[in-house]
Amino acid sequence: MPRRPRWRLTGPALLCVLLAGLFASAADAPGSSARPVVARCELEGVVDTGSSSYLSDCVARAEAAGHDALLVRLDTPGGSLEATRAIVRTFLASRVPVLVWVGPSGAHAGSAGVFVTLASNVAAMAPGTNIGAAHPVVGLGGQDPEATGGEHLARKVENDAVAFAESIAQQRGRNAQWAASAVRDSVSVSADRARALRVVEYVAPTEADFLAQADGRAVTVAGGESVRLSTRDAHVVALEPSLPQRLVHALANPGVVYLLFLVAALGLVVEVSHPGGIVPGLIGVVALVLALVASSALPVRAGAVALMLVGAGLIIAELFVTSGLLGVAGVVLLGLGGLFLVDRFDPEWFVDRSFHISWTWLVPTTAVLAGAAAYVAYRGAQTRRLPQRGGDLGLVGEHGTTLAPVTAQSGEVFVHGERWRATSTTPIRSGAHVVVRGMEGLTLFVDEVPT
The missing domain is CATH 2.40.50.140 (Nucleic acid-binding proteins)
Structure with missing residues (x-):
């Protein structure tokens, strides 16, 4: 019999090899049915308009991409009540299951972080973390509301926060009684205790362990739809914040605001003492504008800002008087302004006691400013003692x-x-x-x- 040409057999063989390769790559590709995809974002630091916008954007992007879940790593001392409500609304309206992990060890979900954690579909905490202390210690001028507005105002503010926490806990099937006590009594519990009280579902040392434990759990998303989680060995996609969101969140830091005020003061002092430098003055003006913008995004006392501005003015006046007293008074006012800068009792914010400018940040920066001001005053006085070099x-x-x-x-x-x-x-x-x-x-x- 005549033999068939080899090229007729080669074509089908190559086609089979190509099809096998396509099937293999499709099976290994992230996002295929063989491997789930979980979006990931972080809430670290203050809950502000920048972080609120970022988390809302994360939920929208996870929904648009059809991801299996959204994982949020949480470590916050609390923040703006309005931003917290925006995050809670976004989580409750999400069609993608939201998983919140409080970690790593040493992290905490304080004050406003309690509401964010309660709003998740599934929550876990790393060993060595804590959650709680969401009592609204609010008032006008930093005082307790009962002292400023009477018992009626205090009860009204507290009851509103309690109802907010209870409604979230009930909707997510968590311990509503503990949520109320976290607000009324500033209760804070560890990871193991939180799991025993049904505040969170798991204790997980890592994000991967949390995803493995949550795998197969049935949750209810927006619209009443029941979804069974598929998160074990998931392909994690990090969702990064935009540049404006990063900038707003970076500025919403008490230490950054105080540093910007100091830079503004130094820049203006150098410009006044050496007119025509332009660059120091420009840096000072930009830093002052950024400091004022950041102040609008934080619970900042107007009186503290006024103290810092007066302090900067006294340091500038020292250049012309060189008495030493004005410079010392200016440095003291700047230090006091930094000490009282953050109003932790603002009724629009839920923050814990750690939300302030620490002494380890305040003392060195104030000392550096005092040294710089003393040097400028010394050089000014030294210049005045020199003989005149111009004119007759x-x-x-x-x-x-x-x-x-x-x-x-x-x-x-x-x-x-x-x-x-x-x-x-x-x-x-x-x-x-x-x-x-x-x-x-x-x-x-x-x-x-x-x-």
Whole structure:
């Protein structure tokens, strides 16, 4: 029998190899049915408008991409009540299961972080973390509401926060009684205790362990739809915040605000002491604008800002007075402004006691500013003691050389890089070294310097 050409067999064989490769790559590709995809974002630091916008964006992106879940790593001392409500609304309306992990060890979900954790579909905490202390210690001027507005105002503020926490816990099937006590009594519990009280579902040392424990759990998302989690060995996709969100969140830091005020003060002091530098003044103005913008995003006391501005003004005044007292008073006012800058009792914020400018940040920066101000004042005083180098008096004591013989009626000298008419009570030969003793109009009075 005639043999079939080999090329007729090669084509089908190559087609089989290509199809096998396509099936294999599809099976290994992230997002295929063989491997779930979990989006991941972080809430670290203050809950502010920047972090609220970021988390809302994460939920929208996870929904649009069809991810199996959204994992949020949480470590916060609390923050803005309005931003917290926005995050809670987004989590409760999410069609993608939201998983919150409080970690790593040493992290905490304080104050506003309690509401964010309760709003998740599934929550876990790393060993060595804690959650709680969500009592709204609010008031006008930093005082307790019962002292400023009476018992009725205090009860109204507290009951509103309690109802907020209880409604979230009930909707997510968590311990509503503990949620109420976290608000009323500032209760804070560890990871193991939180799991025993049904505040969170798991204790997980890592995110991967949390995803493995949550795998197969049935949760209810927006619209009442029941979803069974598929998170074991998931492909984790990190969702990064946008540049504006990063900037707003970075500025919402008490230490950053205080540092910006110090930079603004130093920049303006340098510009005033050395006019025409432009760069120091420009840096100071930009830092001042950023500090004021950041102040609008934080619970900042207006009185503390005023103290810092007055302190900067006193340091600038020290340049002209050089008494030392104005500079010391300015540094003290800047330090006091930093100490009282953050109002932890603002009724629009839920923050714990750690939300303030720490002494380890306040003391060194104030000391550096005090040293800089003292140096500028010292150099200013030193400059005032120097003899005048410009104008008529600036020529007295200068040395020069005679260009022509000098007599009581006429003569010519070269002084300070310039040719001058000169006279002398004693005749001086040409080429002699002279010193200026006085000046009248454009004529110098000189004496010969003995050689």
